[in-house]
Amino acid sequence: MPNSVATPIQAVLPTKNHVPGNMAIWVGILSEMTEFALMFIVYFIAKVHNPEFFADGPLRLNTTAGVLNTLVLLSSSYFVIKAIKSIRIGRIDQCQRWLWSAVAMGMLYLIIKFYEYQWNSDRGLATDTDIFFTVYYYTTFNHLLHVGWGSGAILWAIMGIRMGGITQQNHSGLEAVAVYWHMIDLAWIVIFPLLYVLR
């Protein structure tokens, strides 16, 4: 181990084969990934039975909003991994700044999504417009809820750091929040091309 060399800041690094966060959060993550997989299967089945609606639907959506939200979520994931790397080297203040940035991205996502729904509504696009929009609203609203409570979980981690429950030596709680947030990003990485790009 290279740790025998003294360094100004000793990093607390994960061991090989470790479980990021804890097993409980992974039960949740794998359950949520299964839930999203079922939504994707519904999308595929609905698409092969109604190709005309799924060819036309993406063209009626606000692509810019979808692209912006993809960039926002990718950035939020980046900020979260930067927070993890910061706490490992004891930079607690920097870690909190990254986490606040991630929360800001979560809020920005929600603002863009509500703007997009309003934009749709102004054009008469609703859950019962056709089967594409039923799938679109069910999937994206479900994902939106995850972004909402995921942002709350990041706020909980920030409070944990401020109250001393999450530290450089013991930050598995922050890791659990981080991997959950990345799961939300992963779901959107599939949702974006399915609903906004593919026709």
Added chain:
Amino acid sequence: MFDIKSVDFIWLVLMGLTLLSAAIAESPDQGLLLILVITLTVAYKGRMIVDHFMELKDANRLLRNSMRIYFYVIPAMIVLVYLFPDLIARLTTLQ
């Protein structure tokens, strides 16, 4: 040692790939080549986040493989639905 620069680079690549997908979304005709580009983009983005943002690359093997396989299966389904829509419609029709 962890390489803090690698996640910076990966983030920029993922942002670039998103803009590429946006350009494809505006394309009037989506042939097989563009479908494959979209599919590979989904697979690559998923793998990068699983390996480097979730940090599963050197973590628990069961979790790593469970997450990685997701981004083989979903992209494969995208291609299958594009290539064989009628067959899949028949297989998923209730008699």
